[in-house]
Amino acid sequence: MAEIAVLPREVADQIAAGEVVERPASVLKELVENAIDAGAGRIACEIEEGGRRAVAVRDDGRGMTAEDARLSLLRHATSKIRAIGDLSSLRTLGFRGEALPSIASVSRLEIVTRVREEPAGTRLLVEGGRVLREEPVGAPPGTFVRAADLFFNTPARRAGLRSAAAEAQASVRTLVPLALAYPQVALSLVHDGRAVFRTPGSGRLRDALAALYGPDLAARCLPLSYDAPGLRISGAAGLPELARGDRRLQTIVVNGHAVSAPGLRAAAESAFRGLLPRDRRPVFVLVLEVDPAAVDVNVHPRKSEVRFRDERVVAQAVAAALRAALASHDLTPAYGLGPRPRPAPSGDGAAVAEALALYAADAPPARPARSPQGEAADGRERPARLPPLRVVGCLDDAYLVALGPDGAYFVDQHAAHEKVQYERILARDGRAVAAQSLALPIVVELDPGAVLALADWWPLLAELGLSAEPFGGASVVVRSVPAAFARDPERAVRDFFARLLDEERASLALGRPEEVRAQAFARAACRSAVRAGERLAPDERQALVDELRLLAEPHTCPHGRPTVWRIPTEELARRFGRR
Numbered sequence: 001m002a003e004i005a006v007l008p009r010e011v012a013d014q015i016a017a018g019e020v021v022e023r024p025a026s027v028l029k030e031l032v033e034n035a036i037d038a039g040a041g042r043i044a045c046e047i048e049e050g051g052r053r054a055v056a057v058r059d060d061g062r063g064m065t066a067e068d069a070r071l072s073l074l075r076h077a078t079s080k081i082r083a084i085g086d087l088s089s090l091r092t093l094g095f096r097g098e099a100l101p102s103i104a105s106v107s108r109l110e111i112v113t114r115v116r117e118e119p120a121g122t123r124l125l126v127e128g129g130r131v132l133r134e135e136p137v138g139a140p141p142g143t144f145v146r147a148a149d150l151f152f153n154t155p156a157r158r159a160g161l162r163s164a165a166a167e168a169q170a171s172v173r174t175l176v177p178l179a180l181a182y183p184q185v186a187l188s189l190v191h192d193g194r195a196v197f198r199t200p201g202s203g204r205l206r207d208a209l210a211a212l213y214g215p216d217l218a219a220r221c222l223p224l225s226y227d228a229p230g231l232r233i234s235g236a237a238g239l240p241e242l243a244r245g246d247r248r249l250q251t252i253v254v255n256g257h258a259v260s261a262p263g264l265r266a267a268a269e270s271a272f273r274g275l276l277p278r279d280r281r282p283v284f285v286l287v288l289e290v291d292p293a294a295v296d297v298n299v300h301p302r303k304s305e306v307r308f309r310d311e312r313v314v315a316q317a318v319a320a321a322l323r324a325a326l327a328s329h330d331l332t333p334a335y336g337l338g339p340r341p342r343p344a345p346s347g348d349g350a351a352v353a354e355a356l357a358l359y360a361a362d363a364p365p366a367r368p369a370r371s372p373q374g375e376a377a378d379g380r381e382r383p384a385r386l387p388p389l390r391v392v393g394c395l396d397d398a399y400l401v402a403l404g405p406d407g408a409y410f411v412d413q414h415a416a417h418e419k420v421q422y423e424r425i426l427a428r429d430g431r432a433v434a435a436q437s438l439a440l441p442i443v444v445e446l447d448p449g450a451v452l453a454l455a456d457w458w459p460l461l462a463e464l465g466l467s468a469e470p471f472g473g474a475s476v477v478v479r480s481v482p483a484a485f486a487r488d489p490e491r492a493v494r495d496f497f498a499r500l501l502d503e504e505r506a507s508l509a510l511g512r513p514e515e516v517r518a519q520a521f522a523r524a525a526c527r528s529a530v531r532a533g534e535r536l537a538p539d540e541r542q543a544l545v546d547e548l549r550l551l552a553e554p555h556t557c558p559h560g561r562p563t564v565w566r567i568p569t570e571e572l573a574r575r576f577g578r579r
Helices: 009-020 024-037 066-071 084-088 099-105 155-159 164-181 205-213 215-219 262-270 311-327 350-360 413-426 455-463 489-509 514-528 538-548 569-575
Strands: 042-048 054-059 108-114 121-127 130-137 142-148 186-191 194-198 221-228 231-238 250-254 284-290 390-395 399-404 407-412 435-445 467-470 475-482 564-568
Touching: 024 042, 024 054, 024 099, 024 142, 024 164, 042 164, 066 121, 066 130, 099 108, 099 142, 164 186, 164 194, 164 205, 164 250, 164 284, 194 205, 205 215, 205 221, 205 231, 205 284, 215 221, 221 284, 221 311, 231 311, 250 262, 262 284, 262 311, 284 311, 390 538, 399 413, 399 538, 407 413, 407 538, 407 569, 413 514, 413 538, 435 489, 455 467, 475 489, 564 569
Parallel strands: 042 186, 250 284
Antiparallel strands: 042 054, 054 142, 108 121, 108 142, 121 130, 186 194, 221 231, 231 284, 390 399, 399 407, 407 564, 435 475, 467 475
């Protein structure tokens, strides 16, 4: 007896279905993508019991003739491929022609479809891959597909489905990226008779975001726009204040496919570096249109991964697009308001000029900014990222209170001075940070392997004013420290090394050693900054705010915590019942 045999058709169909149909959400994804490819402007989805009982999709796309409807149930039948060369220029969401036959093989399927040019449509009833009935029927233009009793003929796979709530959530997670990728399509989902979401199909991403996540989040997102030969990036960047502890509000779409792209995700998150604490994740929607010949979306059976011809170039473009969006808006957190465009320089607009002129009467005279230690700030002319601020007081020797032309500002004196010190370190032009030699060198014991891990960082540490070198085994000898460590040098050095090693391991694991350098600078800045509870003289408070507002990005400290919060004048008016 031969050991190799051709499988019966029904067995082969069910094996093939496993590549496409994992759960109700898989069915929904395939049907919605087909509808989008058919040019639908409206797609209505409905699931029953999380899709375990039924998944239905109705669209107003081109529809199919009776012949095409029959062909759609055959393996490898597709309207999207004619020759092998088409694979490298495909711009649709799919081409395998496996979706409908795979779904039909594991469900009780109903298809009702009609092309606009014909007076009647076609209705097909299919069970387990076998066509039971075909008949003409009255129907609107478009296609309706309902897959009921998923896996009715494969009990083990049906038993593997999760609860109705879990399957419904999976369907939502599947549809949301498609709704964001195609804001011109009105997409809706109903679960057990209750509406889950409905996008308007206006073509504006902000409207889709508002329908999915609420108008408040949508109002706090900045538009993205980037164009280069063979690459276009659009989407939205959430303000830093929207950051979350997880990545569920991060969406990456490449040529219409929602994908998992770790390299692009890392590039996107790098654009927020310094604006967020390390345990927070930014909110963004990245929609990339790439030359199909430069990207392969079929490296994964579900098209959930992509491979670029040159991912480095694409990643750099993603980071640049996000940085440009963030740089174009005032990132000062404000109560009750969404993002504001960055104010134009004085004199560039009548309204801005008038506001600054009105404020100037109460503003302090201009003078060179000086730090709380009395160091002169960089005297070069720089455009201000915050408006002129007049410090009028301090809360708990921690929060400076200042008045601006558009409201009251509260400045965290430690975070603000930390950012000022950090920028000074970055701008030192090769000059080392002021160091203090130790009368008695400090010997620090590190864990095994730590000395090797720090081998490449001794020159950097010297730039920071910390002269250290291996001292045998797991020991390091420290001969000088930054002046800011002078109060308790041994404790400061031990803490600095511990944090540096943690940050180095995390960064190197991600393949981004440049983050180690940035974190080392940030740590040095933190140790040298004034503390909460440390009293500053009035002129030191004003000098700190004056220097902060001239930084390229004054809104967060190097660790991503906010330096300043604003209460807008209009918000005060609203709360006092004046508006």
